[in-house]
Amino acid sequence: MNKPFILVVEDDKPIRNLITTTLETQGYKYHTAETGEASIIEAVSRQPDLIILDLGLPDMDGVDIIKKVRTWSTIPIIVVSARSEDRDKIEALDAGADDYLTKPFSVEELLARLRVSLRRIRYDNEKLPKEASSFINGHLKIDYAAGCVWLDEEEIHLTPSEYKLLCLLAKNVGKVLTHNYILHEIWGIYPYDVSALRVFMATLRKKIEQKSSQPKYIQTHIGIGYRMLQVSEDN
Structure with a gap:
């Protein structure tokens, strides 16, 4: 399998060199950009598999770059x-x-985050076309067509809100979803009520996590949101 091609957008030379040296050591192909304008041109022309992006660029805020890229690419x-x-x-x-x-940041953490995002790419490209009507993650299975959820081959009963919450996380496996994003997507709530989300998340976890102190499927990002972890069947 060919190594993914990564676009590194960073204007600080020492940090850019650290990132590119790390990628090169791991055998990844990469290209660099030092400004926001250059990054958008490179993203359009080179179609990288992943972007590593600094927010504090000399000509454009990184958040604006994210918004521009999201108008045409996932x-x-x-x-x-x-x-x-x-x-x-x-x-x-x-x-x-x-x-x-x-x-x-540590090189090890950067590589770990990179692997998580690349696994999501593989999942999107390989698994979803074959299992468009279902989601399988370790011992957890969601049958979208039937609206049913199984854990270790045993059906578990979720409330409508718990089911919608689980499906949203599953369809974005490996991606951090903010509280605001989740609340808006599921309930269309404004102003946002994070305390209500925490209650639903707690009840959902009790049903799908064997150990609440060591979550296997749903990871909390304190003050930010949640992420559905991708796990293997034997882990």
């Missing part, structure tokens, strides 16, 4: 930024970023 975007406030993370994720990594 390519995974991993933000790597010095902005560490929750509101900055939420703004980028709500704009369409798939993940958010705060500087300074």
Whole structure:
């Protein structure tokens, strides 16, 4: 299998060199851009498999780049930024970023986030066409046509809201979904009531997680949102 092609958008030379050296060591193909304008041109012309994006570019805010890319592509975007406030993370994720990594970061964490996003690409490209009417993740199965959910071959009963919540997470497996995004997609709530979401998430987890202290399927990003983890059947 060919290694994915990655576009690195970063104007800070030492950090750009760290990222590209890491990618090169792992055998990934890549190209770089140092400005927002150049990044959009490269994204359109080269059609990369994934974008690693800094938000603080000299000519354009990274959030605006995310919004532009999202008008024509669902390519995974991993933000790597010095902005560490929750509101900055939420703004980028709500704009369409798939993940958010705060500087300074470890090479190991960058590679882990990269693998998560690339697994989602493989899932979208390989599994969904074959299983358009269902979702299988480890021992969890959703039959969209029947509106049923199974865990370890045993059907579990969910409320309508729990079912919609689980389906939304499943259809975005590997991607961080913000509280606001989830509430808007499922209930169309405004102003957003995060406390209500937490209640539904807690009841859903009790039904699908064997150990609430060690979640296997749904990962919490404190102050930001949730992510459906992709797991293997034997893990």
